[in-house]
Amino acid sequence: MSTAEPDARTQPVASKLRPWGLAHHFESLSQQQDASYFGMWIFLVQEIMFFGGLFTAYIVYRTANPTAFALGSDSLDLTLGAVNTAVLIGSSLTMALAVWAAQTGRRRTIVVFIILTILLGGVFLGIKTVEYGHKWHEHHVPGPSFHWDGPEARGVQMFFNLYFAMTGLHALHMVVGMAILAAVAVWAWRGAFTPGNHNLVEGLGLYWHFVDIVWIFLFPLLYLLGRHAG
Amino acid sequence: MSERHHVTGLAVYLAVFLALMVFTAVTVWASFVHLGPFNDLVAMAIAFTKATLVVLFFMQVRHASRMAKITVVAGFLWLAILFGITLTDYFSRGFLG
Numbered sequence: 001m002s003t004a005e006p007d008a009r010t011q012p013v014a015s016k017l018r019p020w021g022l023a024h025h026f027e028s029l030s031q032q033q034d035a036s037y038f039g040m041w042i043f044l045v046q047e048i049m050f051f052g053g054l055f056t057a058y059i060v061y062r063t064a065n066p067t068a069f070a071l072g073s074d075s076l077d078l079t080l081g082a083v084n085t086a087v088l089i090g091s092s093l094t095m096a097l098a099v100w101a102a103q104t105g106r107r108r109t110i111v112v113f114i115i116l117t118i119l120l121g122g123v124f125l126g127i128k129t130v131e132y133g134h135k136w137h138e139h140h141v142p143g144p145s146f147h148w149d150g151p152e153a154r155g156v157q158m159f160f161n162l163y164f165a166m167t168g169l170h171a172l173h174m175v176v177g178m179a180i181l182a183a184v185a186v187w188a189w190r191g192a193f194t195p196g197n198h199n200l201v202e203g204l205g206l207y208w209h210f211v212d213i214v215w216i217f218l219f220p221l222l223y224l225l226g227r228h229a230g
Numbered sequence: 231m232s233e234r235h236h237v238t239g240l241a242v243y244l245a246v247f248l249a250l251m252v253f254t255a256v257t258v259w260a261s262f263v264h265l266g267p268f269n270d271l272v273a274m275a276i277a278f279t280k281a282t283l284v285v286l287f288f289m290q291v292r293h294a295s296r297m298a299k300i301t302v303v304a305g306f307l308w309l310a311i312l313f314g315i316t317l318t319d320y321f322s323r324g325f326l327g
Binding site for chain 2: 034037038041042044045048049052053055056059060063078082085086089090092093095096097100103104205206209210212213216217219220221224225227
């Protein structure tokens with residue numbers, strides 16, 4: 001039997017007309033992409049409120065303990081914090097370029113930039129681990145073994161409660177993001193994305209940039225507030 | 231094709247990246263200058279500027295549909311309401327004596 005003419009019983013007419021990757025409930029790839037982008041932002045608005053609770057706690061406790069928060073902040077390693085800020089901004093650039101590669105149909109380039117994003121994320125988490133290690137050895141981790149040589153120990157412990165909660169939740173978001181990035185890199189390598197259909201790459205980009213924005217606020221609030229007080 | 235599917239050029243991404251790096255350096259430098267209560271103001275102004283650059287360019291909200299733009303603004307507006315109403319409570323408790 002000739003394969004030139006598709007069998008009408010197994011090949012619906014619509015399948016010849018609809019672009020590859022277009023889900024049945026959308027009119028066009030453009031509408032599908034708009035819906036995906038909008039949906040991802042709805043998720044991120046929820047994330048804004050999720051982190052917003054911690055930022056609110058930070059404002060309330062810092063207002064009540066301004067000196068203690070400055071002292072706690074002063075004990076953090078500013079150099080490591082600043083380097084990590086640069087690393088994370090760099091990972092946002094590589095993520096943006098991965099989305100650009102998807103928009104312009106460069107399959108290998110998507111994979112290269114996603115791998116670079118994962119590597120920079122790994123550098124960030126590595127530096128964060130070193131910082132956590134320092135705090136562990138200095139007995140600055142809140143709990144029974146917390147120890148503070150100086151005034152306002154209770155307020156400083158509250159600073160470190162918020163420091164570990166906020167940076168920990170942020171780091172958890174990065175771990176999740178890196179795992180999904182790895183999966184998307186494999187799909188990208190297999191050619192799952194086209195200029196009109198790369199919503200997964202774009203949505204993941206939005207997520208990664210959101211995590212970057214959280215850090216853009218965490219860095220001055222946690223590392224910089226005590227510098228001028230010393 | 232709606233306007234959102236516009237592809238941002240590489241030069242724009244690199245320029246935004248460099249701006250973010252410069253702002254990071256400026257905010258570290260400014261934290262060592264004694265400005266009293268204005269230290270926080272400067273640090274937050276720089277953080278808002280950096281976040282705005284990321285939202286508009288990296289997240290491509292400047293080319294987004296009007297509905298997506300409203301969603302983004304609503305998210306930050308609700309965050310402001312969360313901060314505002316919580317703080318009016320905590321800051322006004324002393325008024326009652």
